[in-house]
């Protein structure tokens with residue numbers, strides 16, 4: 001794929017003629033975040049802030065366009081985001097998320113976009129994004145349309161994860177408002193990390209099931225699922241750089257060439 005040099009990548013900063021000139025050939029990235037408690041030290045917008053900045057960095061590398069980030073996500077699950085019992089967590093139902101994403105994808109397609117990345121920043125969104133994409137396909141999408149759906153952390157290789165955690169990567173199970181997110185936010189937006197509120201908390205493990213309604217003591221009252229105290233901006237930069245490199249590679253591999261029938 002030819003590297004583009006456009007430095008304006010946010011759709012909201014483009015004029016209609018600028019957008020029109022690029023949308024057919026450019027990849028469009030749709031970041032999907034959440035508004036969710038992230039403990040006493042990280043802001044409620046952590047998922048949206050991280051996924052938008054990663055989308056922006058990837059877009060700069062690819063000459064892509066970043067559509068406005070969806071700031072709300074599907075309901076927080078106890079074992080991945082603390083659950084719906086916390087103040088600040090502001091979620092939408094599966095139906096709502098499906099229809100919002102479907103509507104945005106259909107608009108992008110109408111504008112001429114044929115290569116779209118749905119970049120997920122909140123674990124719980126996954127199957128609703130899957131459904132939205134299927135509704136678009138079911139409605140009769142253009143034959144040359146390609147959509148890639150990916151969670152932004154997924155391309156980070158295991159070796160990098162092992163380097164970023166002080167004692168090696170423990171797995172994603174309890175990573176919420178913990179080492180990764182604290183480190184990445186320290187790298188991206190140190191002004192938003194309340195360092196004095198970072199304290200050791202978390203659980204050793206959680207049962208492999210959910211009970212409804214959620215018991216108030218199922219997860220720590222802090223909303224932090226595992227230790228954030230050893231997070232550093234350096235680890236955050238390492239994870240970010242690795243995620244961006246990995247995403248660029250996946251996107252180039254999967255969307256880099258347009259099917260010949262198309263153009």
Ligand code: ZN
Nearest residue numbers: 046047177181
């Ligand atoms: Zn998060």
Ligand code: MN
Nearest residue numbers: 034047081122
């Ligand atoms: Mn989340």
